[in-house]
Amino acid sequence: MNQEIKDLEEFEMFQDMVLRFLKQEVVPHYDEWEHDHLMPKSFWQTMGDAGMLLVDMPEEYGAANTSFDISLMIQEQLCAHGFHSLATGYNIHANIVAPYINNIGTDEQKQQWLPGMVTGGIVTALGMTEPSAGSDLAALRTRAIREGDEYVINGSKVFITNGIHADMVVLAAKTNPDAGAKGVSLFLVDSSLDGFSKGKKIEKMGQHSSDTAELFFSDVRVPANALLGEEGMGFAYMMQELPRERLGCAVQAVGHAQGALDLAAEYVQQRKAFGQSISQFQNTRFKLAEVKIELELCRALLEKNLEKFNRGAMTVEDAAILKYAATEMQLRAINECLQLFGGYGYTEEYPISRFYRDARVQTIYAGSSEIMKEIVARGIVGR
Numbered sequence: 001m002n003q004e005i006k007d008l009e010e011f012e013m014f015q016d017m018v019l020r021f022l023k024q025e026v027v028p029h030y031d032e033w034e035h036d037h038l039m040p041k042s043f044w045q046t047m048g049d050a051g052m053l054l055v056d057m058p059e060e061y062g063a064a065n066t067s068f069d070i071s072l073m074i075q076e077q078l079c080a081h082g083f084h085s086l087a088t089g090y091n092i093h094a095n096i097v098a099p100y101i102n103n104i105g106t107d108e109q110k111q112q113w114l115p116g117m118v119t120g121g122i123v124t125a126l127g128m129t130e131p132s133a134g135s136d137l138a139a140l141r142t143r144a145i146r147e148g149d150e151y152v153i154n155g156s157k158v159f160i161t162n163g164i165h166a167d168m169v170v171l172a173a174k175t176n177p178d179a180g181a182k183g184v185s186l187f188l189v190d191s192s193l194d195g196f197s198k199g200k201k202i203e204k205m206g207q208h209s210s211d212t213a214e215l216f217f218s219d220v221r222v223p224a225n226a227l228l229g230e231e232g233m234g235f236a237y238m239m240q241e242l243p244r245e246r247l248g249c250a251v252q253a254v255g256h257a258q259g260a261l262d263l264a265a266e267y268v269q270q271r272k273a274f275g276q277s278i279s280q281f282q283n284t285r286f287k288l289a290e291v292k293i294e295l296e297l298c299r300a301l302l303e304k305n306l307e308k309f310n311r312g313a314m315t316v317e318d319a320a321i322l323k324y325a326a327t328e329m330q331l332r333a334i335n336e337c338l339q340l341f342g343g344y345g346y347t348e349e350y351p352i353s354r355f356y357r358d359a360r361v362q363t364i365y366a367g368s369s370e371i372m373k374e375i376v377a378r379g380i381v382g383r
Helices: 003-026 030-036 042-049 068-080 084-104 107-119 234-270 282-310 316-340 342-346 352-363 369-381
Strands: 124-127 143-147 150-161 168-174 184-190 196-201 212-223
Touching (some): 003 042, 003 068, 068 084, 068 234, 084 107, 084 124, 084 150, 084 168, 084 184, 084 352, 107 184, 124 150, 143 168, 150 168, 150 184, 168 234, 234 316, 234 352, 282 316, 316 352, 316 369
Parallel strands (some): 124 168
Antiparallel strands (some): 150 212, 168 184, 196 212
16 A cells, blocks of 8 residues: 555545544534633543644654644634634644644653643643734734743733633743844743733634633743743744644635535525525526635645645745635635525524634734735835
8 A cells, every 4th residue: 555545544534533523522512612702621622532633743742643734634624614713723722832842842842741732631822912013023022031040021912812721822022122033032831820811801703712812921930941942033933833824724714615615505505586596596606606716726725835835845925825815715705605695694593604703813813914915025026
């Protein structure tokens, strides 16, 4: 049996497992979580018990050591079935924080955090965005000042996914306030430390069951070995990890748009107007065709970039093009699909309304569409 067949069989096995898991563990509870505006923290361990967390991390930490494609498949299936809130938190924990630690961390840091992240006993978040510094990470105000064998951290973060449940945060802070981007460092900060506090959950227009919080740091003392990588290299590390992060956003966009298209296609074949199924009207057929065409174009772009990522050739510009194209497509596609539902699409009774709400943030977080266009423009005409 050649490697390609083995990889395909592994992929299909994991996909079947994910679909069974969603049916058994998510579908019965998701409406309640959305109503409560919070997924219970215990569900992270449910995912861990099912082997869904950090699937592409090394076996020595308890992970399955599968391909990155399988990690992305999990996010795509979560979104295709309308569970975008889960996909966003999953992306942060398994697809962003874990690689930061695995790629940059010391052996001691990996042993401290990765096994618990695999089981779901440790929930993680990424502390980048600040009230006065969104996409401009070089303008961070959070400070980490070295005092002997410790760093003292002061500042705050906002819009932090998994912030309420987080046991550990990968935190970006200025260790040299006068050095601009070269003064940024990353830290692995235990949320149980004195001076670390969490604000109330931020209520959002969509992705209700995904917890989003403000984080505050008042003279938080972390040991020097909590520094992730080298001091002053934080911005470079963030740029290094951006392609993977934005791949995650793009796969969520493709999965979510596909899910919305499936819902719309089913609805228009059942709904009748003027004596016939509305799927028979040319406008309906053309709208569905347009969505399908845009979706497949973005799927092709996603596959092209995944191949480049797997051989280490995907650039920050590639990631910006992909993230912009996929998430903007997602918004357009779901808007068109909701329109086909008419007034019913505006009601809570039909899942398409949640698809619409949940999609909107995709062109904002992980770098707004405007920032993506600026990155692409710099590749054409410079700064």
